Amino acid sequence: MKKWLTIAAAVLLTACSSGADNKSYYQLPVATQSGGKSMASQGNRLLWVEQVAVPDYLAGNGVVYQTSDVQYVIANNNLWASPLDQQLRNTLVANLSSQLPGWVVASQPLGSDQDTLSVNVTAFHGRYDGSVVVSGEWLLNHQGQLMKRPFHLEMKQKNDGYDEMVKVLAQGWAQESASIAKEISRLP
Structure with a gap:
């Protein structure tokens, strides 16, 4: 009888511990525009988002x-659904496409007359004080002229958890995308 109790306890503990290995996967949401605007890019101005680089961590x-x-933790069970640099690039292309009428924005080369x-994203993480940090710099080559701008955003999370953290990180990235679009829209 004791043997069966031991086996039952082992099975029960195994069943409970297997739930601890559940992994969650996160994808940055793309900001959507309302108003019936077509997402198809048309225009005579060309912008190639060549890269969005992230540091090793x-x-x-x-x-x-x-x-x-001074300490950072890289989650084992809360993972990006696809590489972060790809997600940042894809959402940047989508956001700039919707915010720059008259521009064709793409993640591949568009021709010889493209900007x-x-x-370079240097921080894209949550923080112990309930904030998220999005920082780095961008470099635009516009008709042979270089424009370089740093960015640093700190935004507060309203709720705890990785879901909320990813949503606020996405909001910060969308805010920086809007800032880049504003600078680009001023170009001659």
Whole structure:
């Protein structure tokens, strides 16, 4: 009888512990525009989003969380559904496409008369104080002229958890996309 109780306890513990290995996958949402506007890009101005680079600590699968001034944790069970640099590039292209009428924005070369945008993201993570951090710099080559701008955003999460953190990170990235679009729209 004791043997069966031991086996039953082992099976029960195994069943409970297997739930601890559940993984969650996150994808950055793309900001949508309302008003019936077509998402198809048309125009005579061309912008190639050449790259969005991230440092090694952000390039892995795990969502990053800063636990102190000097320590970062890369999650094992809260993972990016696709590489973060790809997600950032895809959402940037989508956001700029909707915010720059008259421009064709793409993630591949468009021709010899294109402007080229490169972004270096240095921070894209949650933080112990309930904030998220989105920072880096972007470089635009417009008709042979270079324009370089740093960015640094800190935004507060309203709720705890990775779902909320990813949503606020996406809002910060959308806000920076709008800032880039505003600068580009001023170009001659």
